[in-house]
Amino acid sequence: MNALNSLIDGFGTALTPINLLWAAVGVLLGTAIGVLPGIGPAMAVALLLPVTYGLDPTGAFIMFAGIYYGAMFGGSTTSILLNTPGETAAVVAAIEGHPMAKSGRGAQALAAAAIGHFAGGLIGTILLVALAPTVADLAVGIGAPDYFAIMVLAFIAVTSVLGSSRIRGLASLLIGLTIGLVGLDQMTGQQRLTFGTLQLADGIDVVIVAVGLFAIGEALWIAAHLRRTTGDAIPVGRPWLGRSELRRSWKPWLRGPVIGFPFGAIPAGGAEIPTFLSYVTEKRLSRHKNEFGKGAVEGVAGPESAASASAAGTLVSMLTLGLPTTAVAAVMLAAFQQYGIQPGPLLFEREPDLVWGLIASLFVGMVLLLALNLPLAPVWAKLLRIPRPYLYAGILFFAAVGAYAVGGEAFDLVILLVIGLIGFGMRRYGLPVLPAVIGVILGPAAEQQLRRALQISDGSVTGLVNTPFSVTVYVIVALLLAWPLLKKLLPGRRTETADSGQPEE
Amino acid sequence: MTSHDNRTAEEPTGKPAAEPAGRRAWLREHSELGVCVLLLALGVLVLTDALTMDVDISQRGPVGPRTVPIAIGIGLLLIAALLAVDVLRGGRGEAEGGEDIDLAEPADWRTVLLLAGVFLATAVLIDPLGFPVAGALLFWGAAFALGSRRLDRDPLIAAVLSVATYGLFNNLLGVPLPGGPLMGVL
Numbered sequence: 001m002n003a004l005n006s007l008i009d010g011f012g013t014a015l016t017p018i019n020l021l022w023a024a025v026g027v028l029l030g031t032a033i034g035v036l037p038g039i040g041p042a043m044a045v046a047l048l049l050p051v052t053y054g055l056d057p058t059g060a061f062i063m064f065a066g067i068y069y070g071a072m073f074g075g076s077t078t079s080i081l082l083n084t085p086g087e088t089a090a091v092v093a094a095i096e097g098h099p100m101a102k103s104g105r106g107a108q109a110l111a112a113a114a115i116g117h118f119a120g121g122l123i124g125t126i127l128l129v130a131l132a133p134t135v136a137d138l139a140v141g142i143g144a145p146d147y148f149a150i151m152v153l154a155f156i157a158v159t160s161v162l163g164s165s166r167i168r169g170l171a172s173l174l175i176g177l178t179i180g181l182v183g184l185d186q187m188t189g190q191q192r193l194t195f196g197t198l199q200l201a202d203g204i205d206v207v208i209v210a211v212g213l214f215a216i217g218e219a220l221w222i223a224a225h226l227r228r229t230t231g232d233a234i235p236v237g238r239p240w241l242g243r244s245e246l247r248r249s250w251k252p253w254l255r256g257p258v259i260g261f262p263f264g265a266i267p268a269g270g271a272e273i274p275t276f277l278s279y280v281t282e283k284r285l286s287r288h289k290n291e292f293g294k295g296a297v298e299g300v301a302g303p304e305s306a307a308s309a310s311a312a313g314t315l316v317s318m319l320t321l322g323l324p325t326t327a328v329a330a331v332m333l334a335a336f337q338q339y340g341i342q343p344g345p346l347l348f349e350r351e352p353d354l355v356w357g358l359i360a361s362l363f364v365g366m367v368l369l370l371a372l373n374l375p376l377a378p379v380w381a382k383l384l385r386i387p388r389p390y391l392y393a394g395i396l397f398f399a400a401v402g403a404y405a406v407g408g409e410a411f412d413l414v415i416l417l418v419i420g421l422i423g424f425g426m427r428r429y430g431l432p433v434l435p436a437v438i439g440v441i442l443g444p445a446a447e448q449q450l451r452r453a454l455q456i457s458d459g460s461v462t463g464l465v466n467t468p469f470s471v472t473v474y475v476i477v478a479l480l481l482a483w484p485l486l487k488k489l490l491p492g493r494r495t496e497t498a499d500s501g502q503p504e505e
Numbered sequence: 506m507t508s509h510d511n512r513t514a515e516e517p518t519g520k521p522a523a524e525p526a527g528r529r530a531w532l533r534e535h536s537e538l539g540v541c542v543l544l545l546a547l548g549v550l551v552l553t554d555a556l557t558m559d560v561d562i563s564q565r566g567p568v569g570p571r572t573v574p575i576a577i578g579i580g581l582l583l584i585a586a587l588l589a590v591d592v593l594r595g596g597r598g599e600a601e602g603g604e605d606i607d608l609a610e611p612a613d614w615r616t617v618l619l620l621a622g623v624f625l626a627t628a629v630l631i632d633p634l635g636f637p638v639a640g641a642l643l644f645w646g647a648a649f650a651l652g653s654r655r656l657d658r659d660p661l662i663a664a665v666l667s668v669a670t671y672g673l674f675n676n677l678l679g680v681p682l683p684g685g686p687l688m689g690v691l
Contacts, residue, residue: 013557018559037605042622050674050680051680053678053679053680054674054677054678054679054680055678064570072594089596092626105551165591165596165598166530167584167587167588167591167596168598169590170580170584171540171544171585171588174544174577174580174581174584175547177577177580178547178551178577178581179576181551181573181574187570188532188569188570190556190558190569190570192554192558192570192574193550193551193554193574216624218622220617220621221601221606222605222606223613223616223617223620223650223651224612224613224614224616224617225606225608225610225613226605226607226613226652227605227606227607227650232655318638336548370661388605388651389647389648389649389651389652389653390648390653390662392647392651392652393643393644393645393647393648393651394644395665396620396623396624396643396644396647397640397643397644397666397667397670398670400624400627400640400643401636401640401670401682404524404631404636404682405674405682407678408681408682408683410628410629410631410632411628413624413627413628413631414625414628417517417621417624417625417628421621424617425540427600427601428598428601428612429537429540429598429600430596430597430598430599430600430601431540447573450573451568455568459568472625473547485544
């Protein structure tokens with residue numbers, strides 16, 4: 001088992017004191033961020049991108065992965081105690097978790113969620129270890145046309161699978177691609193959309209775009225509609241599970257990852273759909289159907305486990321193909337670019353220490369999460385009382401720090417504000433933010449691969465489809481594009497999930 | 506989905522009795538057309554920039570620096586038209602919800618403008634005053650704009666946060682931030 005040896009080496013990297021510290025910082029920060037309203041994991045990682053200037057890549061990614069897993073966990077805490085899901089992945093947790101908390105079983109709901117996250121994350125990460133090297137091996141010989149095909153897949157998937165309107169998704173993608181054009185052309189040095197200014201010649205840094213769209217845009221949007229009365233969190237003690245709940249929960253914990261992992265690996269909106277599917281499954285299989293809606297522990301255990309496993313699935317696509325399937329993965333991809341590392345099939349060969357250290361740290365992070373969060377749950381619940389003006393002022397503050405740290409130029413803050421205002425407008429008119437971010441991150445790379453591929457084929461378009469891999473990918477793209485038509489031809493069965501499958505974005 | 510959004514746009518002013526009032530209500534209902542106009546303008550901008558580029562004949566490869574911008578520009582024009590058709594047919598973008606967001610209330614433009622102003626002021630002040638001072642002003646100003654009026658507590662939190670962040674980034678992480686005259690004195 002080659003993967004196993006590499007994993008053991010990875011533990012050697014992950015268990016050094018400094019990397020353990022980053023993992024601990026990551027999961028604590030991630031949980032706090034998940035608990036706090038208004039900050040999602042994507043915004044958190046975006047706000048923390050500037051630390052990449054001062055940290056080595058391994059430490060930075062260990063911390064980012066901790067934030068991702070921690071935020072998934074923290075989001076369910078808010079759902080259960082306050083009935084206001086912070087992350088889309090945590091919407092389902094509120095359905096059963098909040099009634100449980102109201103009837104005095106909040107501690108059990110939190111425990112079912114925490115252990116569910118542990119189980120889901122553990123199984124998901126084991127699947128990641130088993131699958132990722134194989135996927136990377138299969139894809140290792142891929143060239144420019146294949147890379148371009150993958151990027152086209154990312155563009156199409158992110159605009160047609162997510163969100164309710166394809167037109168708005170495409171509009172968002174094009175805005176992102178346009179921002180990506182700004183600066184010097186990578187192959188000829190030609191100035192594009194710089195209007196002769198020196199500041200724009202280097203292009204707009206991905207950090208500024210990510211922070212602007214996720215942090216500034218979100219903070220301004222919330223400020224425009226700030227809820228003046230905030231709900232009260234239900235006080236809760238130390239989480240624990242009784243024997244009967246344990247008996248009802250273990251099967252959902254194991255079933256969750258089966259649903260969550262594959263959905264994380266494909267560009268289908270991350271944890272939103274699998275948590276919902278897991279909920280429906282548990283409801284169908286449960287012997288306590290009458291309790292569903294009033295606080296059934298299975299309805300917390302299964303979806304939470306699925307959510308964690310989907311995060312692991314996301315990492316498979318991101319690390320082996322460089323294909324970001326969620327906003328967090330997109331921002332992590334931007335972080336890779338900051339270090340000049342290109343995630344993809346060659347990553348496992350070129351940066352084995354980084355990749356396996358990162359994967360091993362996921363196991364470490366999950367143990368830390370379980371160990372820290374069961375006793376700390378009452379503390380996390382107190383975070384919900386932070387005054388909202390401080391919270392959103394803090395987001396603006398750290399966004400400014402991040403953007404300024406990029407190049408030490410005040411002009412970057414002005415660009416940041418402009419992009420933030422674009423993000424505000426996008427939220428007002430229902431343009432999803434993720435396609436724009438993917439466009440900025442992948443756009444320039446896609447253009448380069450396209451031009452490289454056409455250079456090899458001397459301008460002939462067939463050069464884009466001359467490998468089996470690229471043809472396969474384009475078939476998938478065609479299926480995605482034709483999906484609305486296919487859905488009309490297959491009526492009935494799907495309507496139930498389609499109706500409630502997208503609670504909010 | 507559309508009913509959800511109707512609440513965010515302020516209620517149209519009754520029946521379109523007078524012609525100008527009716528037109529204003531119609532525009533308010535269809536304010537999303539503004540997005541189409543912006544996309545259109547962006548498309549024209551990208552196309553103009555691409556077409557006025559002087560490209561060397563010795564460009565490397567069959568695809569020069571103009572091809573992709575032209576494709577994106579055409580895409581922007583197309584999508585602007587498609588979105589306009591969708592809006593005129595009654596399609597509406599769904600305003601984004603969230604845990605601290607109350608879409609039942611009309612948008613609070615004063616706060617947004619104040620925050621943008623505070624942020625812009627920070628961009629102007631950060632070089633002459635240094636990060637610790639400008640950052641503290643940003644936090645205090647933003648908290649004030651968002652409705653916090655604790656004059657005893659807010660400036661203190663702002664100052665501590667700003668100085669601590671400066672120390673963390675400048676001294677621990679090695680990301681340089683301008684100290685300004687204050688750090689020169691200390």
